[in-house]
Amino acid sequence: MFPRWINGITFVGMGTTVKTRPTSGTPARVRRLAGLATLVGVLMVAGVASVAVGARALSPAEVWHGLFAEPGPDQRLTEITLIVQTVRVPRTVLAIVAGVALGVGGALVQGYTRNPIADTGLLGVNSGASFAVVSVILLFGLANPYQYIWFAFLGAAAAGVVVFGLSSIGRGAGNPLTLVLAGQGVTVFLAAMTTAVALSDQASLNALRFWNAGSVAGVGFDVIWPVTAFVVAGLALALTTLPAINLLNLGDDVARGLGVNIALSRTVGIVAITLLAGAATAACGPIAFLGLMVAHIARYLTGPDYRRLVPYAGLLGAAIMLICDIVGRVVTRPGELPTGIVVALLGAPFFAALVWRGKFKKA
Amino acid sequence: MSETAAKRTAAPGVRLGFASFVWRPWMVSVTLLLAAATFLVFCLSIGVGDFPIGLPQVVATIFGRGERVDEFVIMDLRMPRALAGLIVGIALGVSGAITQSIARNPLASPDILGITGGASAMAVFLVTVSGGVAAAIVGSVGLSAAALAGGLGTGLLVYFLAWRRGIEGLRLILIGVSVSAVMEAITVWLLVTADIRDVARSQAWLIGSLDNRSWGEVWTALWCTLALMAIVAYAAFHLGPMHFGDEVAAGLGVPYARVRAVLLLCAVLLAGVAVSAAGPVPFVALVAPQVALRLTRCPAPPLVASGLVGALLLIGADLVARTALPISLPVGVVTAAIGGPFLVYLLVRANLKKS
Numbered sequence: 001m002f003p004r005w006i007n008g009i010t011f012v013g014m015g016t017t018v019k020t021r022p023t024s025g026t027p028a029r030v031r032r033l034a035g036l037a038t039l040v041g042v043l044m045v046a047g048v049a050s051v052a053v054g055a056r057a058l059s060p061a062e063v064w065h066g067l068f069a070e071p072g073p074d075q076r077l078t079e080i081t082l083i084v085q086t087v088r089v090p091r092t093v094l095a096i097v098a099g100v101a102l103g104v105g106g107a108l109v110q111g112y113t114r115n116p117i118a119d120t121g122l123l124g125v126n127s128g129a130s131f132a133v134v135s136v137i138l139l140f141g142l143a144n145p146y147q148y149i150w151f152a153f154l155g156a157a158a159a160g161v162v163v164f165g166l167s168s169i170g171r172g173a174g175n176p177l178t179l180v181l182a183g184q185g186v187t188v189f190l191a192a193m194t195t196a197v198a199l200s201d202q203a204s205l206n207a208l209r210f211w212n213a214g215s216v217a218g219v220g221f222d223v224i225w226p227v228t229a230f231v232v233a234g235l236a237l238a239l240t241t242l243p244a245i246n247l248l249n250l251g252d253d254v255a256r257g258l259g260v261n262i263a264l265s266r267t268v269g270i271v272a273i274t275l276l277a278g279a280a281t282a283a284c285g286p287i288a289f290l291g292l293m294v295a296h297i298a299r300y301l302t303g304p305d306y307r308r309l310v311p312y313a314g315l316l317g318a319a320i321m322l323i324c325d326i327v328g329r330v331v332t333r334p335g336e337l338p339t340g341i342v343v344a345l346l347g348a349p350f351f352a353a354l355v356w357r358g359k360f361k362k363a
Numbered sequence: 364m365s366e367t368a369a370k371r372t373a374a375p376g377v378r379l380g381f382a383s384f385v386w387r388p389w390m391v392s393v394t395l396l397l398a399a400a401t402f403l404v405f406c407l408s409i410g411v412g413d414f415p416i417g418l419p420q421v422v423a424t425i426f427g428r429g430e431r432v433d434e435f436v437i438m439d440l441r442m443p444r445a446l447a448g449l450i451v452g453i454a455l456g457v458s459g460a461i462t463q464s465i466a467r468n469p470l471a472s473p474d475i476l477g478i479t480g481g482a483s484a485m486a487v488f489l490v491t492v493s494g495g496v497a498a499a500i501v502g503s504v505g506l507s508a509a510a511l512a513g514g515l516g517t518g519l520l521v522y523f524l525a526w527r528r529g530i531e532g533l534r535l536i537l538i539g540v541s542v543s544a545v546m547e548a549i550t551v552w553l554l555v556t557a558d559i560r561d562v563a564r565s566q567a568w569l570i571g572s573l574d575n576r577s578w579g580e581v582w583t584a585l586w587c588t589l590a591l592m593a594i595v596a597y598a599a600f601h602l603g604p605m606h607f608g609d610e611v612a613a614g615l616g617v618p619y620a621r622v623r624a625v626l627l628l629c630a631v632l633l634a635g636v637a638v639s640a641a642g643p644v645p646f647v648a649l650v651a652p653q654v655a656l657r658l659t660r661c662p663a664p665p666l667v668a669s670g671l672v673g674a675l676l677l678i679g680a681d682l683v684a685r686t687a688l689p690i691s692l693p694v695g696v697v698t699a700a701i702g703g704p705f706l707v708y709l710l711v712r713a714n715l716k717k718s
Contacts, residue, residue: 116533117470117540166707170714178710181469181653185710188646188703192696195570200690202559209554209562289544296537338555344548352541355534356527 032308035301039315043096046322050092051084054329058084086220094216094224095325095339096318098280098287101231103317104238105276106291107298107310111245112269113176116360120277120291122183123270127190128159129281133211134197134204141203145211149223152211153230153282160274162186164267179270214285214340216325227283234275238310241269245306287340290317293351296360320347384600390659390668397658397671404675405449408682409441443576448678448694450584451573451641452651456673457595458633459648460655460664461626464602466532472649473518473634475539476627479643480546481517486510486642487550487565491557506568507580511639517546518631529620530627571644571695573681584640588633595629598622599666606663644695647673650702657709676702 051067052058058066058080065077066084105120113122121127132155136148167175167182198205244265247255256262280287298313321339324346328337354360377386406425410416414436416424423429424437458473465471473479489500489509500509521542525535550569554562601622604615612619634648651673652664659668680697688697 115468115470117468117475117536122470166711167714169711170716175714177469178714182707182710184470184649185703185705185707188650188699188706190703191645192699192703195566196692196696196700199563199566199570199692199696202563205563205566206559209551213551213555288547289540292540337552341548341552344544348541348544348548352524352538355537355541356524358527358534360533360537 032302036311036315039312039319043315043319043322046319046326047092047096050095050322050326051088053326054083054088055334056083090219090221090224091216091325092322093221094219094227094283095322097224097228097231098216098284099290099318099321100314101234101276101280101317102287102291102321103294103298103313103315104235104310105273105280106293106295106317107306107313108238108241108245108269108273108276109291110295111249111306112266112273113180114249115176115180116296117292118180119288120273120280121187121286121288122180123273123277124159124163124183124186124190125156125274125277125281126286126288127187127194128155128157129153129278129286130208130211131155131159131190131194131197134194134201134208137204137207138197138201143203145207145218146223148207149219149282153278156278156281157274159186159190160270160278164270164274168263168267211285212340213338214287214343215336215338216284216321217336217339219283223283227279230275230279234272234279235314237268237272238276241265241272242306242310245269246304249304249306285338285340287321287343289344289347289351290320293347294320296351297354300354300359387659387661390661390665393659394665394668394671397655397668397675401449401671401675401678404678404682405445408445408448408678408685409437411682411686412436412441443578443581444573444681445678446581447576447584447640448573448681449674450581450588451637451644452647452674452677453670454584454588454591454633454637454640454673455644455647455677456651456655456669456671457592457666458630458637459650459673460652460666460669461595461602461630461633462648463652463664464606465623465627465630466536467606468532468536469653470649471536473630474643474645474648475536475543476631476634477517477521477539477542477546478514478631478634478638479645480514480543480550481520482510482514482638482643483569484517484546484549484553485513486568487553487557488513490565490568491553491561507639507642510568510642511635514638514643515631515635517542518635522628522631530623535627567693568642570693571642571698572693573641573677574693576640580640584636587636591629591633591636595626595633595666598625598629602626602663602666641677641694644677644698646695646699646702647676650706651676653706654702654709657713 048063052060052063062080063084066080067089069077069081102120109118109120109122110116129152132151133148136142136151142148163179163183163186166186167178194208198208244255244260247258247260248262248265252262277291294313294317298309298316302308302312320343324342325339327346328339328342331337375386377384406418406421410418410421416433416436420429420433421437424433429437455473462471462473462476463469486506486509489506521535521539524542525538527534554565557565601617601619604612604617605619605622609619637644652669655668655672656664658672659665676698677694680701681694683701684692684694684697
């Protein structure tokens with residue numbers, strides 16, 4: 001009775017998903033999966049290299065022994081086990097966890113603010129952590145970085161909450177522009193306070209300069225596991241909001257029309273960003289630029305769909321962080337270049353070259 | 364927001380010879396008020412000190428009718444500092460307004476065009492690396508001049524790296540962010556490896572200060588700023604249409620590529636002037652245009668008002684730093700401590716009003 005094409009339209013109207021991807025598009029899907037597999041491969045190779053490379057280089061056999069062997073009477077092997085299990089493995093794990101957190105955080109923060117130069121520090125996280133560090137050193141005289149990691153996390157989280165709260169007063173509800181500017185305002189204020197403390201107290205200044213460099217070294221599993229728990233929670237929240245970010249990027253009105261609860265999805269997103277960036281920053285110090293760079297590279301590789309972009313960003317972040325940490329151990333032997341510095345020194349020129357060749361589009 | 368914007372399109376246009384602009388009574392009155400406030404704070408800042416001088420005497424002396432002793436204190440001792448604050452504030456405010464207009468991004472500021480990063484890296488290098496070349500450079504041209512050279516070099520590097528058949532907003536700021544990240548990494552690395560006393564000296568320089576200005580420095584900064592402002596004032600008539608994007612601007616007869624290139628170069632140089640006069644005072648260039656935009660209720664950062672807000676912020680912060688605070692802090696710290704919360708206050712107030 002009806003022509004065939006009308007049947008098709010009713011079908012769509014009844015709520016069955018429209019096939020957005022034409023069947024001839026499978027190569028793109030294969031390519032994406034191959035890309036993810038490649039990244040995982042790079043990450044694994046870098047992980048092994050990260051355990052082997054350092055002030056005392058280890059052979060693959062020694063790495064294997066250090067990872068799995070029981071402690072024996074042999075003095076040399078015990079030493080290797082000690083190096084692997086208390087130095088190399090923790091920093092490798094931390095580099096991966098922080099890299100994933102900052103990569104995903106960077107992609108999310110650019111998605112929510114629709115700003116191509118938004119970085120994970122935008123919501124006041126880095127400045128909150130720095131201020132907390134100098135404050136507790138001034139007030140309690142803490143000397144060991146171990147003691148102030150959780151204060152740093154609290155500072156980062158508090159700054160994130162304040163920024164989001166201020167930008168949500170009235171009808172703002174996390175409007176991207178208000179969020180960005182409130183983040184800047186709070187960052188500016190906290191940075192000034194941090195400088196004021198650092199200028200008046202030399203111990204704080206001394207701690208601040210090492211804190212600012214950003215490093216994954218010297219943190220044990222007793223810190224890494226809780227940090228990982230926060231990162232996993234952040235990732236879980238982040239994953240639930242990915243479809244909503246895609247719609248939000250069509251504009252608030254369109255998103256609302258398509259049934260997105262804008263206030264809820266922004267709140268969840270900001271909490272996720274704060275958890276991810278806050279945990280990573282607390283454990284490593286502020287690693288600037290990684291999130292920004294990774295978000296752009298991932299967008300270039302996958303296109304603007306956040307469901308595909310975010311996994312790439314996470315893996316890329318981990319791979320870059322890990323490789324930069326290894327490079328930092330090698331270049332200035334016997335000393336070490338902090339990871340955060342290597343990320344900027346290696347990553348920024350590479351990124352600038354990509355920008356110059358016109359690889360990136362707007363967030 | 365859209366309602367007020369629609370109302371404003373009814374504002375009458377005014378044409379004076381070759382120049383035309385939109386008559387916005389609110390904007391003009393706010394700008395005049397800002398100018399008056401800036402002058403007032405400027406005079407107050409001159410009057411306050413170990414030898415207090417009343418406001419009328421200050422004004423009289425500035426216009427050349429003061430007493431001898433006032434004239435000495437004001438013209439020889441206090442004027443350079445106050446004038447430096449005025450110039451730096453205006454230069455940073457205008458520079459920030461240009462950058463944010465062209466990048467169409469409220470996060471953009473000359474800080475991310477490399478000036479600040481380059482100047483800081485150079486200064487920290489000269490402070491922390493003792494002996495040899497560094498000492499020779501500081502000895503011959505001074506720390507400020509060397510830092511300025513570093514800043515301008517980096518700013519121009521960003522400018523030319525971003526040049527590819529013209530300057531494009533997103534490319535410029537992404538390359539600027541990259542180069543700034545490298546400079547910051549170098550700065551942090553120098554600080555990590557340096558002696559703690561050198562770190563303290565560097566930190567004091569890094570935040571910017573108005574202490575110990577001389578007339579020589581102030582005159583140079585003043586003439587450079589005036590020359591650059593003249594160019595900006597001429598090119599700024601094209602800025603309005605450029606907010607609608609390249610295609611619309613081209614359709615309205617604006618040579619957008621050339622205007623953008625000239626204005627950005629001016630922004631870089633203005634920021635350089637500010638760095639040479641006070642060191643890398645952070646955040647003024649970022650905050651002033653956004654505050655001015657909200658005070659004047661303009662759709663885009665207004666140049667004159669941004670400059671005035673910058674000056675008001677800087678001189679006011681300097682005044683607060685010298686009078687109200689128990690410990691002496693460099694002006695950069697106080698500027699940021701006042702500017703950041705004020706921006707947040709304006710945001711919150713605007714959001715409350717909308718609901």
